[in-house]
Amino acid sequence: MKKILVVGNGMVGFKFCEKFVEHQDNKGFKIMVFGEEPRPAYDRVHLSAFFEDQDAKALEMAPREWYEEHNIELITDERITAIHRSSKKITTTKDLHYKYDYLVLATGSAPFVPNIPGIEKRGVFVYRTIEDLEAILAFAKDLRSEQKGEIKAAVLGGGLLGLEAAKAVLDMGFEPHVVEFASKLMPRQLDTRASKVLQEKIESLGIHVHLSKATNRIMGEDAITGMEFGEYDKIDVDMLVVSAGIRPRDELARTCSLEMGTRGGIIVNNKMQTKDPEIYAIGEVALYNNMIYGLVAPGYDMAEVAINQILGNREIVMKDDIDMSTKLKLIGVDVASYGEPFMPVEKGYSIIYENKTKNLYKRINVSHDGKTLLGGILVGDASDYNMFHQIYLNGLPIPEDAEELILGSRGEGGSSFGSVADIPDAAQVCSCESVTKGDICCSITDGGCTNLGDVISKTKATTGCGGCKPMVVDLINETLKSLGKEVKETLCEHFSFNRQELYDLIKINKVKDYDEAINLFGEGDGCEVCKPALASIFATITMETPNRQVGIQDTNDRFLANIQRNGTYSVVPRIAGGEITPDKLIVIGEVAKKYDLYTKITGGQRIDLFGAQLNQLPLIWKELIDAGFESGHAYGKSLRTVKSCVGSTWCRYGMHESVTFAIDIENRYKGLRSPHKLKGGVSGCIRECAEARGKDFGLIAVEGGWNLYVCGNGGATPKHAQLLAEQLDEATVIKYLDRFLMYYIRTAGPLVRTAPWLEKLDGGIDYLKKIVIEDTLGIAEELELEMQGLVNKYECEWKQAIEDPNMSKRFKHFVNVDDTDDNLVFVPMRDQKMPKAWS
Amino acid sequence: MQELLSQYETVKETQVKVWFKVGLESDFPENSGACIKYKTKQIAVYNFKRKAKWYACQNLCPHKMEMVLSLGMIGDKDGIPKVACPLHKKNFSLEDGSNLNGDDLKIATYPVKIENGIVYIGFTDKN
Numbered sequence: 013m014k015k016i017l018v019v020g021n022g023m024v025g026f027k028f029c030e031k032f033v034e035h036q037d038n039k040g041f042k043i044m045v046f047g048e049e050p051r052p053a054y055d056r057v058h059l060s061a062f063f064e065d066q067d068a069k070a071l072e073m074a075p076r077e078w079y080e081e082h083n084i085e086l087i088t089d090e091r092i093t094a095i096h097r098s099s100k101k102i103t104t105t106k107d108l109h110y111k112y113d114y115l116v117l118a119t120g121s122a123p124f125v126p127n128i129p130g131i132e133k134r135g136v137f138v139y140r141t142i143e144d145l146e147a148i149l150a151f152a153k154d155l156r157s158e159q160k161g162e163i164k165a166a167v168l169g170g171g172l173l174g175l176e177a178a179k180a181v182l183d184m185g186f187e188p189h190v191v192e193f194a195s196k197l198m199p200r201q202l203d204t205r206a207s208k209v210l211q212e213k214i215e216s217l218g219i220h221v222h223l224s225k226a227t228n229r230i231m232g233e234d235a236i237t238g239m240e241f242g243e244y245d246k247i248d249v250d251m252l253v254v255s256a257g258i259r260p261r262d263e264l265a266r267t268c269s270l271e272m273g274t275r276g277g278i279i280v281n282n283k284m285q286t287k288d289p290e291i292y293a294i295g296e297v298a299l300y301n302n303m304i305y306g307l308v309a310p311g312y313d314m315a316e317v318a319i320n321q322i323l324g325n326r327e328i329v330m331k332d333d334i335d336m337s338t339k340l341k342l343i344g345v346d347v348a349s350y351g352e353p354f355m356p357v358e359k360g361y362s363i364i365y366e367n368k369t370k371n372l373y374k375r376i377n378v379s380h381d382g383k384t385l386l387g388g389i390l391v392g393d394a395s396d397y398n399m400f401h402q403i404y405l406n407g408l409p410i411p412e413d414a415e416e417l418i419l420g421s422r423g424e425g426g427s428s429f430g431s432v433a434d435i436p437d438a439a440q441v442c443s444c445e446s447v448t449k450g451d452i453c454c455s456i457t458d459g460g461c462t463n464l465g466d467v468i469s470k471t472k473a474t475t476g477c478g479g480c481k482p483m484v485v486d487l488i489n490e491t492l493k494s495l496g497k498e499v500k501e502t503l504c505e506h507f508s509f510n511r512q513e514l515y516d517l518i519k520i521n522k523v524k525d526y527d528e529a530i531n532l533f534g535e536g537d538g539c540e541v542c543k544p545a546l547a548s549i550f551a552t553i554t555m556e557t558p559n560r561q562v563g564i565q566d567t568n569d570r571f572l573a574n575i576q577r578n579g580t581y582s583v584v585p586r587i588a589g590g591e592i593t594p595d596k597l598i599v600i601g602e603v604a605k606k607y608d609l610y611t612k613i614t615g616g617q618r619i620d621l622f623g624a625q626l627n628q629l630p631l632i633w634k635e636l637i638d639a640g641f642e643s644g645h646a647y648g649k650s651l652r653t654v655k656s657c658v659g660s661t662w663c664r665y666g667m668h669e670s671v672t673f674a675i676d677i678e679n680r681y682k683g684l685r686s687p688h689k690l691k692g693g694v695s696g697c698i699r700e701c702a703e704a705r706g707k708d709f710g711l712i713a714v715e716g717g718w719n720l721y722v723c724g725n726g727g728a729t730p731k732h733a734q735l736l737a738e739q740l741d742e743a744t745v746i747k748y749l750d751r752f753l754m755y756y757i758r759t760a761g762p763l764v765r766t767a768p769w770l771e772k773l774d775g776g777i778d779y780l781k782k783i784v785i786e787d788t789l790g791i792a793e794e795l796e797l798e799m800q801g802l803v804n805k806y807e808c809e810w811k812q813a814i815e816d817p818n819m820s821k822r823f824k825h826f827v828n829v830d831d832t833d834d835n836l837v838f839v840p841m842r843d844q845k846m847p848k849a850w851s
Numbered sequence: 852m853q854e855l856l857s858q859y860e861t862v863k864e865t866q867v868k869v870w871f872k873v874g875l876e877s878d879f880p881e882n883s884g885a886c887i888k889y890k891t892k893q894i895a896v897y898n899f900k901r902k903a904k905w906y907a908c909q910n911l912c913p914h915k916m917e918m919v920l921s922l923g924m925i926g927d928k929d930g931i932p933k934v935a936c937p938l939h940k941k942n943f944s945l946e947d948g949s950n951l952n953g954d955d956l957k958i959a960t961y962p963v964k965i966e967n968g969i970v971y972i973g974f975t976d977k978n
Binding site (some may be wrong): 065069072075506527530536537538539540542543544562563564566567570571575578579610613705821822825826827828829831833835 | 880
């Protein structure tokens with residue numbers, strides 16, 4: 013039995029173990045792993061997630077039991093102090109000795125802390141381990157308890173890690189300052205203009221950026237109070253996080269005179285061997301081709317090479333060119349760079365697109381003959397990264413006019429990219445787990461996989477950063493199609509139909525409830541996907557409210573309120589168009605006071621009352637209903653609000669009465685259930701104060717009528733609504749809206765909003781115009797009648813619920829006693845209350 | 852918080868010392884869940900009407916430590932009865948309490964017995 017000692021239990025050290033135990037020729041080896049940190053390897057890439065939930069367990073790569081199950085001995089909290097090459101032994105801090113046959117150094121790196129006077133002061137931290145984060149949090153807590161007013165925290169270093177740290181500081185509620193020595197942010201990945209776009213975006217989020225600053229001194233007595241850059245150039249800060257780069261943890265190599273680089277790092281050959289052929293170095297401690305690679309993907313590749321070398325597969329070696337392409341979300345901003353981000357003029361030329369109003373920057377670098385993509389940068393929107401990256405990696409052909417890559421094709425429809433089918437089999441699709449296109453396709457053609465879940469469990473693709481998921485899905489669909497298998501979009505494991513098919517089946521067969529539907533068309537007991545989807549279908553066929561089939565409703569619909577972080581609910585009465593009388597406002601205030609509810613104005617021009625317990629809901633509704641309110645359906649996949657600006661009734665610019673029209677529309681469609689939530693807006697002039705083009709449907713007053721826009725949304729992927737028809741009178745607006753909404757409700761998949769629905773609709777907005785305006789399908793009248801039928805059947809579901817004699821049973825925390833949940837803890841905040849933070 | 856979690860331990864039918872009466876069958880919603888209180892414990896009870904089976908588990912979701920599992924939707928995954936937490940849709944097996952999304956989280960489950968239309972939950976009554 014040969015013994016492999018792995019020094020370092022970080023991400024790469026762990027990956028070595030994981031890949032090793034999966035290898036088929038691994039018999040005859042025993043692995044021991046040493047980690048100096050108290051816990052097993054965790055995901056350092058997503059370290060900032062720890063600030064959100066302080067859940068160290070969630071970051072773990074694998075629990076301790078995993079090591080046991082695979083017969084790997086894991087020793088944590090113990091550092092290796094020396095390597096004795098002649099006797100093939102190592103010594104630990106506890107002065108224990110272990111013999112090895114092969115030694116794998118995966119010691120990683122440590123933060124580089126520049127030698128600035130005062131850097132040792134209290135309140136100065138590094139950002140690398142969970143312990144560092146815990147220390148930062150503890151210090152932050154003390155600061156908060158001592159100090160009133162804004163607390164300022166600086167991050168030294170405007171690179172990738174520095175910006176991650178700045179996000180963490182921002183999330184802690186401090187005023188963040190990023191101090192960078194270079195004249196731009198992310199100097200290694202971005203060019204000056206891209207960096208500027210990123211800077212403007214993050215400054216708009218409240219992060220202060222200080223560039224070209226060399227810190228002379230850290231000020232303060234015992235704890236930090238500020239940073240000094242020059243005699244008259246200082247900033248006051250209460251805390252500093254140093255994130256100024258990394259240094260390889262190569263001190264062990266010195267104890268046994270391995271060959272090292274002049275600036276650190278253990279020199280390895282393409283087999284990942286150090287000067288001593290029985291000692292390997294992988295990850296951020298390894299100096300390969302005179303470079304340290306600070307990304308996790310090359311580290312994983314190195315682990316794979318080292319394993320193969322140890323197991324005797326000598327032909328598997330490290331590539332010469334290591335892809336340092338990367339895509340990430342920094343402080344909510346997409347940033348990606350691939351291939352050669354900066355372009356020396358002798359190699360090719362660049363095409364740059366910049367849009368300052370949208371904080372967008374796209375750059376591609378193309379060879380002189382215009383045939384090859386050499387690299388590029390994306391800031392603000394990196395959704396094209398996967399495709400660009402594949403084109404770059406595999407030298408795929410690019411459009412004759414290369415600018416189409418970033419500006420889109422000028423022709424009618426059609427994508428400027430080729431299809432995933434054009435990518436060669438050897439192309440790496442998932443770089444985190446080194447999964448090639450061939451691996452994915454073979455898992456289907458030869459491996460028996462038939463869907464995304466199968467492919468993920470077999471290949472591990474998408475389990476790292478997840479960025480490759482859209483491409484993996486495309487590949488699976490293409491491969492299944494090529495095998496002649498029908499690619500069927502199905503609701504879930506219980507129904508092998510899509511939403512539209514089920515809608516038709518339920519309607520035509522006059523199915524009365526969920527049970528009957530699953531008996532007729534499905535199998536099993538259902539789940540949290542198909543139950544609400546069918547609830548929505550029933551509602552859009554018969555206008556039934558969630559009170560009829562309570563058990564299949566999503567929790568929010570079941571209790572007709574929005575569940576919040578601590579399991580309490582929030583209540584939103586309808587305030588159509590955002591118009592409300594002083595008397596009604598007073599009622600809301602009185603109700604909120606009586607039940608001690610936190611109140612906040614929502615984005616949809618209404619008022620949300622938070623912190624109600626289940627048993628209080630009917631009481632609150634009763635009081636609101638008595639004052640003339642009704643449900644606002646804020647909890648449902650249904651019409652939410654129609655936002656309005658004040659319009660011609662008051663505004664000196666208003667062209668038409670936008671408030672009146674918004675109220676009419678909101679009242680028409682209130683209670684309407686749909687595949688996802690629906691929002692509308694009505695603006696009284698082209699200044700567009702109601703943000704109507706950011707809604708599923710929007711109206712803007714123009715000379716001679718209303719312009720109708722459809723299929724926009726805010727949220728994670730903002731989309732402007734597109735113009736459907738111009739200068740309509742109000743009756744025509746309603747007619748078109750009826751047709752449009754009903755067609756969407758009939759045909760969209762579950763939880764697909766109007767914007768992505770339109771994107772998938774063959775023929776796009778032009779086709780939609782044909783259906784809604786020209787009525788080429790001949791269904792317009794049917795759609796209108798159907799909508800009118802639903803409108804006529806509207807009932808307030810709060811009122812229904814409180815009038816139901818069995819109601820009190822549903823709104824009780826415990827079945828067997830009248831107690832309420834005694835685990836709820838609220839803490840005060842700005843004269844109101846909030847739930848105690850998750851611990 | 853750990854204290855809150857530590858009072859929930861899976862009880863097997865063979866270990867039951869106390870069958871605690873929690874109500875009539877008709878007190879519980881069909882194909883859905885509700886919560887009962889036993890001493891300091893909150894227990895979620897589910898009535899799988901479709902296959903005439905009952906399950907019970909802790910009401911506390913171990914992910915974010917909130918008393919919410921009884922509000923979750925129930926159903927099955929590959930035939931295993933499960934509940935989906937209403938907060939973040941973590942799926943837990945109601946047979947053995949394991950997390951069906953592959954996470955490390957686990958919940959405690961309790962045996963349910965129906966006699967003459969009355970619902971009982973089994974406890975060892977250690978605490």
